[in-house]
Amino acid sequence: MEDKGMWPLALQALQALSSHYVPVIQQTAAQLKLPEWCTGILLPALSFDPEPVTAEKMRKRGAYTAESLYSQRLSEAARQELLQETEHGAGEYRLTARGRQAAESILQAANECMSRLQPLPEEELEQLAALLKRLVEACLQASSPPGKWCIELACRLNTGISPHLLVRIDHYLSDLSAYRDDAHLAAWQPHGCSGQAWEAFTLLWRGEARTLDELFSKLERRGFSREEYRQALDDLIQRGWLQAEGEQYVLTPRGEQIRQAAEEQTDAYFHAPWDCLSENELEALGSLLTACGKS
Incomplete structure (x- = not known):
């Protein structure tokens, strides 16, 4: 099996695992009387710690979300005594004892959920964990580009070696997902467009939206206004990547070429470290990921 066909299998396995523990995370947050958005602040704060x-920093990791939204949520978390501003102020925060306890409780609940799952025999889980660990290590040691911002941050949440194989597997899959983000950022950011423009461009390229209203409906959660997305589309038109046809936006041939090239560059960056595995090991990894993705 070629390594290029492996990422969809890995993503499917990660989504299968998360379908079990995301509801547990949400339930735990509700029991702690935390707002729904709070885990998206507490867990990154824990990964940045100390x-x-x-x-x-959060915008650097989540390039498609407005920095103003992150600022608002950090400030609100501080008002709820989950974070406290550092002595330097200027929007720098650290976890309070209450915030750290909440973050660790959420992680513990997710890990306990995974420790009860058994999608594969123990021996196969051990093999899957070992192969994924080698891949993550190869990504961390790969030459640049891409950078390592996302994967290094993801790895910081994996404090120590968990005794539970499925927890470790989930961590390794999450690390690979973060490296995929590193690869994609390295592929598109040299173009110099904004994150909101690139995400809108991607949705149009995938056919998931055609008008400004459709884009805003799908992306409103990112914290940008409808007008900011209109300005982003205007920028893409000025670059020659889009053209307006009535209320619809369509990629130009140049736009199709740019977006496809970015996808291919993402694949090239992301898959370069996969040569750490032999052909037989890749075949085994594909089979194990496929089985895990059906759990």
Whole structure:
């Protein structure tokens, strides 16, 4: 099996695992009387620890979300005594004792959920964990580009070696997902467009939206206004990547070429470290991921 066909299988396995523990995370947050958005602040804050978390750092990791939304949520978490501003102020925060306890309780609940799952025999889980670990290590050691911002941050949440194989597997899959983000950022950011413009461009390229209203409906959660997305589309038109046809936006041939090239560059960056595995090991990994994705 070629390594290029492996990422969809890995993503399917990660989604299968998360379908079990995401409801547990939500339930635990509700029991702690935390707002729904709070885990998206507490867990990143825990991964940055002992360094402070800022809206700028969160925007670097989540390039498609407005920095103002991160600022708002960090400030609200501080009002709820989950975070506290550092002595430097200026939007720098650290977890409070209450915030750390909440974050660790959420992670513990997710890990306990996974420890009860058995999608594969123990021996096969051990093999899957070992192969994924080698891949993550190869990604961390790969030459640049891409950078390592996303994967290194993801790895920081994996404090120590869990005794539960499925927890480790989930961590490794999450690390690979983060490296995929590193690869994609390295592929499109040299074009110099904004994150909101690139995400809108991608949705149009995939055929998931055609008008500004459709885009805004899908992306409103990112914290940008409808007008900001209109300005992003205007920028893409000026670049020659889009053209307006009435209320619809259509990629130009140049736009199709740019977006397809970015996807191919993402694949090239992402898959470069996979040569750490032999052909037989890739075949085994594909089979194991397929079985895990059906759990």
